[in-house]
Amino acid sequence: MQAEALETLLGRVVVAPQLEAWVAPSPVPLWEALEARTGSLLPPPFFAHAWPGSLALVEALRADAGLVAGRSVLDFACGGALAGIVAAQFGARVCCNDIDPLALATAQLNARLNRVELETRLGDLIGDDDGWQVLLVGDVFYEAPLAARVTAWLDGLAARGALVLVGDPGRQFLPLDRVSLVSTHSLAPNPAWDSVTDRPARVWRWRTP
Numbered sequence: 001m002q003a004e005a006l007e008t009l010l011g012r013v014v015v016a017p018q019l020e021a022w023v024a025p026s027p028v029p030l031w032e033a034l035e036a037r038t039g040s041l042l043p044p045p046f047f048a049h050a051w052p053g054s055l056a057l058v059e060a061l062r063a064d065a066g067l068v069a070g071r072s073v074l075d076f077a078c079g080g081a082l083a084g085i086v087a088a089q090f091g092a093r094v095c096c097n098d099i100d101p102l103a104l105a106t107a108q109l110n111a112r113l114n115r116v117e118l119e120t121r122l123g124d125l126i127g128d129d130d131g132w133q134v135l136l137v138g139d140v141f142y143e144a145p146l147a148a149r150v151t152a153w154l155d156g157l158a159a160r161g162a163l164v165l166v167g168d169p170g171r172q173f174l175p176l177d178r179v180s181l182v183s184t185h186s187l188a189p190n191p192a193w194d195s196v197t198d199r200p201a202r203v204w205r206w207r208t209p
């Protein structure tokens, strides 16, 4: 689907100070519309929400731009790439990655909206290492098999010196024994998307194993 067609199904919203995004108020109507337009079965449109994981990363980067300024950054499982966009605003060279092509289309729409440039890479990069200095990992510990693969990968990246920052709203499969708390963020959840009510989101730093 072309980015322009995708844009017509989404709404432009200010999701944080100086940060706009193309989002949907709830997942199911968008999901149905996308499947009707494309004539295919699609994964849930996770890219159309500003997840608390990314919003916590956005706040943490705003509090300390030095975490990413001038560095090569991978926004892994980027969805709409809000964390990557803020890193790019602070002068990082950002690659955004997702397995969903519609996520990367939305990431580019959001980048244009916020006047930054991003590289995008489609596919499963778990296990790869392009020498990224920083990894931004927003809200990916929501299912056990994915969390297990990501955990082993991040262990290796942290061990060779990458800074790995995880934004997480309290997901069950985040291995708390591997991370140190950076910051806590009080964010208003959207009940149509977030299965939490008033739980804070946290930013964690992956420890060296």
Ligand SMILES: C[S@@+](CC[C@H](N)C(=O)[O-])C[C@H]1O[C@@H](n2cnc3c(N)ncnc32)[C@H](O)[C@@H]1O
Pocket (backbone or CB within 6 Å): 046, 047, 049, 050, 051, 052, 053, 054, 055, 076, 077, 078, 079, 080, 081, 082, 097, 098, 099, 100, 103, 123, 124, 125, 126, 137, 138, 139, 140, 146
């Ligand atoms: C809950 S969303 C989080 C999106 C974004 N990081 C945020 O916090 O707003 C999870 C994302 O992970 C992506 N994803 C799932 N498995 C992946 C994998 N193996 N590689 C890359 N992305 C993946 C999904 O397509 C989806 O966009």
